[in-house]
Amino acid sequence: MLWKTLLLLLFYYSAHATVTHRWSRAMLFPAAQRFKRSSAAFLNPVLQNSLEDVVLLYEFLLAELDIDKGQRISIKDEELASLRKAAEFDTICNEIIPKSITEIRRLTSRLSSYPRVLKKEDFERTVLTMVYTAYRAAQSQGHQKDAWADSFVSLYKALKHDLMLPYNKEPS
Numbered sequence: 001m002l003w004k005t006l007l008l009l010l011f012y013y014s015a016h017a018t019v020t021h022r023w024s025r026a027m028l029f030p031a032a033q034r035f036k037r038s039s040a041a042f043l044n045p046v047l048q049n050s051l052e053d054v055v056l057l058y059e060f061l062l063a064e065l066d067i068d069k070g071q072r073i074s075i076k077d078e079e080l081a082s083l084r085k086a087a088e089f090d091t092i093c094n095e096i097i098p099k100s101i102t103e104i105r106r107l108t109s110r111l112s113s114y115p116r117v118l119k120k121e122d123f124e125r126t127v128l129t130m131v132y133t134a135y136r137a138a139q140s141q142g143h144q145k146d147a148w149a150d151s152f153v154s155l156y157k158a159l160k161h162d163l164m165l166p167y168n169k170e171p172s
Helices: 002-022 024-028 030-036 051-062 084-096 101-112 121-140 141-170
Strands: 066-067 073-074
Touching: 024 084, 024 101, 030 084, 051 084, 066 121, 073 141, 084 121, 101 121, 101 141, 121 141
Parallel strands: none
Antiparallel strands: 066 073
16 A cells, blocks of 8 residues: 555656646746747747847837737837847737736736746746836826736836845855
């Protein structure tokens, strides 16, 4: 009986470790996994692979963004919008990051219990979600403005926590 229990626990641990590792990215941004299955063009779009990419992302954010009634984000500057990275920016902003208050609150809840430093793509997507939330807070009024502002602050706190996590570890 004891060996059967031990074997069952070993099997459970092995299955749990495999599934947890395999789906760890889906935990924060499940839309990235859905998009991955539907398209071979962008398996896991990440904007920042070099310093030049960081500068380009900064230019995208400084250029005037257009958010239409359907909440689709696009870059108004035609020259910037024609770049390959702009297509990845479009994919991340319109297919992956959450757009509703409920989805953003779900993300902040997951971020608050995330046990380790965010992966590069998760950090980038969280920052872009925060930018979107700031835009929505600026465009809203009354109770909606307060809800978007609270979401912005929650995302800020989650990102600050992530940035400080390596420094808050106690030496072992």
